[in-house]
Amino acid sequence: MRGRGVWIGAALVAAGACAGPETNQMQALAEQYVKLVLAVGQHDADYVDAFYGPAEWRASAVKRPLADIDAEAAAIAAKLAAAPPDGADPLVKLRHRYLTRQLEALRTRVAMLGGKRLTFDEESKALYDAVAPHHDAAEFEGVLAQLEQLLPGSGTLLDRYTRFRDAFVIPPNRLDATFKAAIDACRRRTLAHVDLPPGESFTVEYVTNKSWSGYNWYQGQYRSLIQVNTDLPIFVDRAVDLACHEGYPGHHVYNVLLEKTLVRGRGWPEFQVYPLFSPQSLIAEGTANFGIEVAFPPADRLKLEREVIFPAAGLDAAGAARYYSVMGLVDRLSYAGNEAARRYIDGEIDAAGATAWLERYGLYATVRAQQRLRFIDQYRSYVINYNLGKDMVAQYINARSGGDVSQRWPAFTELLSSPRLPSGLAVGGK
Numbered sequence: 134m135r136g137r138g139v140w141i142g143a144a145l146v147a148a149g150a151c152a153g154p155e156t157n158q159m160q161a162l163a164e165q166y167v168k169l170v171l172a173v174g175q176h177d178a179d180y181v182d183a184f185y186g187p188a189e190w191r192a193s194a195v196k197r198p199l200a201d202i203d204a205e206a207a208a209i210a211a212k213l214a215a216a217p218p219d220g221a222d223p224l225v226k227l228r229h230r231y232l233t234r235q236l237e238a239l240r241t242r243v244a245m246l247g248g249k250r251l252t253f254d255e256e257s258k259a260l261y262d263a264v265a266p267h268h269d270a271a272e273f274e275g276v277l278a279q280l281e282q283l284l285p286g287s288g289t290l291l292d293r294y295t296r297f298r299d300a301f302v303i304p305p306n307r308l309d310a311t312f313k314a315a316i317d318a319c320r321r322r323t324l325a326h327v328d329l330p331p332g333e334s335f336t337v338e339y340v341t342n343k344s345w346s347g348y349n350w351y352q353g354q355y356r357s358l359i360q361v362n363t364d365l366p367i368f369v370d371r372a373v374d375l376a377c378h379e380g381y382p383g384h385h386v387y388n389v390l391l392e393k394t395l396v397r398g399r400g401w402p403e404f405q406v407y408p409l410f411s412p413q414s415l416i417a418e419g420t421a422n423f424g425i426e427v428a429f430p431p432a433d434r435l436k437l438e439r440e441v442i443f444p445a446a447g448l449d450a451a452g453a454a455r456y457y458s459v460m461g462l463v464d465r466l467s468y469a470g471n472e473a474a475r476r477y478i479d480g481e482i483d484a485a486g487a488t489a490w491l492e493r494y495g496l497y498a499t500v501r502a503q504q505r506l507r508f509i510d511q512y513r514s515y516v517i518n519y520n521l522g523k524d525m526v527a528q529y530i531n532a533r534s535g536g537d538v539s540q541r542w543p544a545f546t547e548l549l550s551s552p553r554l555p556s557g558l559a560v561g562g563k
């Protein structure tokens with residue numbers, strides 16, 4: 134499913150050949166880290182999200198005891214701490230900090246696999262370098278009251294919202310054409326601002342029986358496999374959201390730029406592996422979600438929906454403006470999903486309670502709440518990477534572009550090309 138590993142040996146040898154002893158040590162430690170991530174993957178099928186280094190590294194990864202993996206991670210971390218980067222290259226400093234922090238997250242995941250229990254917030258801090266703000270139920274009531282005004286009628290608000298939204302489902306026989314139109318628009322918009330290497334591309338597959346709605350499997354050589362889950366009907370807003378999030382300028386572009394800049398450009402092997410339960414995921418999901426707005430600010434988005442996406446889906450474009458004003462409000466309920474997950478993981482509510490929370494405060498239809506609960510069971514505090522990640526990335530990019538929407542692309546592209554940590558996104562962060 135994830136493709137065969139492709140070794141970009143020439144670039145790495147060239148980088149190592151002219152390097153000093155500190156660099157050689159970093160290269161060796163980075164390679165050890167990659168192999169350690171693969172070793173954790175022997176215990177945790179979800180852990181290795183992407184790997185495109187030497188195929189023999191994965192092939193030779195035997196199942197090692199968790200205690201051995203932890204001890205080696207601690208040893209690598211100690212060597213890193215004893216060898217802080219010299220010189221002024223900011224990317225080298227980011228690299229050192231990134232590797233150190235990724236190893237801490239790896240050790241946490243190993244401890245969890247060994248049975249260690251963490252609270253939701255402890256886990257997100259350790260794995261994703263961030264803690265999501267807490268919200269009371271009352272904080273969502275104001276948004277729900279506004280939706281009551283927009284969606285009058287009989288039945289509960291969830292019933293009315295569900296009926297309203299059902300009119301905006303993409304018919305299955307138009308799904309592929311609608312996605313292709315969205316991908317084409319997102320790609321063209323991204324290429325106008327980001328210099329992507331020739332040959333980059335991805336394929337799209339439609340799959341079922343997954344807890345997620347879409348997934349990017351990066352395969353190296355500037356290629357991705359994007360899977361779209363068709364278990365439930367797909368609403369029209371998901372076309373551009375998924376095309377941007379999974380493709381342009383989201384996950385596909387992020388992985389392509391890391392390969393281009395850090396793996397091939399610098400010869401750094403650690404970026405050929407992507408451990409899912411690590412700080413890198415907050416950057417990945419945050420940039421993928423904020424990237425939707427970078428590519429299509431609200432007015433541009435509405436124009437695209439009216440002129441291209443709604444017609445491709447066979448929907449009446451006259452309804453687009455109202456649909457997006459409702460969805461804009463519903464989006465403000467996204468942190469209700471974090472609350473449901475936090476209370477559920479911390480044992481304050483059971484599965485039925487979490488489903489009820491998602492329905493009441495997140496306006497998830499019952500089948501969607503159940504799918505979301507499956508996601509929470511599988512990925513736990515990972516949920517914060519989407520909304521908190523987006524907000525942290527937005528704040529970082531907006532601070533660097535002076536609030537000028539047209540100036541976001543350079544800062545966004547730079548973030549996609551560097552190993553920055555979530556804690557480094559804060560104003561004044563390193």
Ligand SMILES: [Zn+2]
Nearest residue numbers: 378384418421
């Ligand atoms: Zn994603």
